[in-house]
Amino acid sequence: MQHLTLAALSAATLTVGTAGAETLKMSTIEPSLGQAITMATFANVVNSNQDAVEIEVAGGGAATVHQLEAARGNLDMWMTSPTIYTFQKNGTAMYANEAEAPALAENLRLLMWFPYGDYHYAVRGSSDIEYLDDIEGATVFLGPAGGGAFNAAKGWIEATTGLVAGEDYEAITANWATGFQAFQDGKIDMYVNGCIDPCQQFLQFTETESIRFIGPEDHTGEAVDKYLGNFRYITELATNMYKNQLNDGPIVSNDTPVGIGVRAGLDEEAVYQVTKAFWDNIGSISSDAPWAKALSVEFAVESRADMVLHPGAERYYREVGALK
Known part of the structure; x- marks a missing residue:
């Protein structure tokens, strides 16, 4: 499989995938930070282990802004957290002046939680x-x-x-x-x-x-x-x-937990394949990314801030017994 270097992650945009695949746009925070590396590695594992979906990663910017853009349909995947999801759902903090924020929160779903670090x-x-x-x-x-x-x-x-x-x-x-x-x-x-x-x-x-x-x-x-x-x-x-x-x-x-969020409108089968490709192959990155040992399906599906799992992700987690 292909492995990500710090230089690759520091680029403005990372694209690793298969020609003809459906492209999903993911945005992360500052590329040198651990959370961005986790998300870019997620994309790399997914892109390397299935052919239907290609995740294109753009690094930089604020997760709070990315979340609003995803809710508006301009992004497919981003880094969320229980806190910023709650803020948007309630129209508080940085979303207090965004009148449409609470309604737009209905367009957001969860793929997985992972530790911020x-x-x-x-x-x-x-x-x-x-x-x-x-x-x-x-x-x-x-x-x-x-x-x-x-x-x-x-x-x-x-x-x-x-x-x-x-x-x-x-x-x-x-x-x-x-x-x-x-x-x-x-x-x-x-x-x-x-x-x-x-x-x-x-x-x-x-x-x-x-x-x-x-x-x-x-x-x-x-x-x-x-x-x-x-x-x-x-x-x-x-x-x-x-x-x-x-x-x-x-x-x-x-x-604190953070997570990979996905648009609610993404195809169920596509999100299922993305979720499956990552978790079924996470062991392949343990030597290059030892921090991956901190990730688990049990942590990924814990109920936080009432953020709903995307049906495609939920399907996978039920198959492997992480959800009953």
């Missing part, structure tokens, strides 16, 4: 910051300002430590590439990235530098419970994941 709160090995509670006065990158990752990291820090971005520490304004470069150059004290290990950014950084992942001194309490809500959950970062990782024990962190 543990949030990694990273400092240099030489840093005197040992816990998130120690970042008062520090300069950090939480993600692009205003985005979902930024708000998730900001919320976790505030819920567990009481520290507020912009008041107790500086959260720099930068995109993903610039934020990571700032960490590499030693211009910021902490870099945050949510991803399924092994993450490309930390593999790259630890080739030449030591790193330590940090968590809060205490991850319990009413504020944490409120932050986690119905969709987020507690995770642990393991030791010895990366060369030059200095942690001597597991680190408590946070994670």
Whole structure:
């Protein structure tokens, strides 16, 4: 089969498929991020293992915008989440000024959920910051300002430590590439990235530098419970994941589900073949994509935010016993 390289994923558009196949348009977030790599790898596996459908992947942009475009019929597949689906369905947050958003949400269906990836709160090995509670006065990158990752990291820090971005520490304004470069150059004290290990950014950084992942001194309490809500959950970062990782024990962190959404109007048989081609061949990518071990059909079909599975996907999951 064909395998995706980081260079291929960083291209504006990736097309791998068979001439004459039905083309489905998928949009992902920033191509260097783990979630985009997961989705592009999904497309590669599907395209390599059946001939009826070709998934064409375009990288870049915001998942919240992609979802609205899919609801309008301009995209076939995109990265969703329980949170942004709920926002659109209720016409709140970034969809508050989109009067048609709740009605358009009826055009959205789910193919699968997968973990966004543990949030990694990273400092240099030489840093005197040992816990998130120690970042008062520090300069950090939480993600692009205003985005979902930024708000998730900001919320976790505030819920567990009481520290507020912009008041107790500086959260720099930068995109993903610039934020990571700032960490590499030693211009910021902490870099945050949510991803399924092994993450490309930390593999790259630890080739030449030591790193330590940090968590809060205490991850319990009413504020944490409120932050986690119905969709987020507690995770642990393991030791010895990366060369030059200095942690001597597991680190408590946070994670959330994201998913691959599909237009409700897509042909049932096409979505069935796409779903089947991926899950029946996921084992073929484990050596090139060890993070694929974090994906499972059980996680994929969990009920979240009342987002309905596409009938084609549901058919496959019932065949393999993931749904009763």
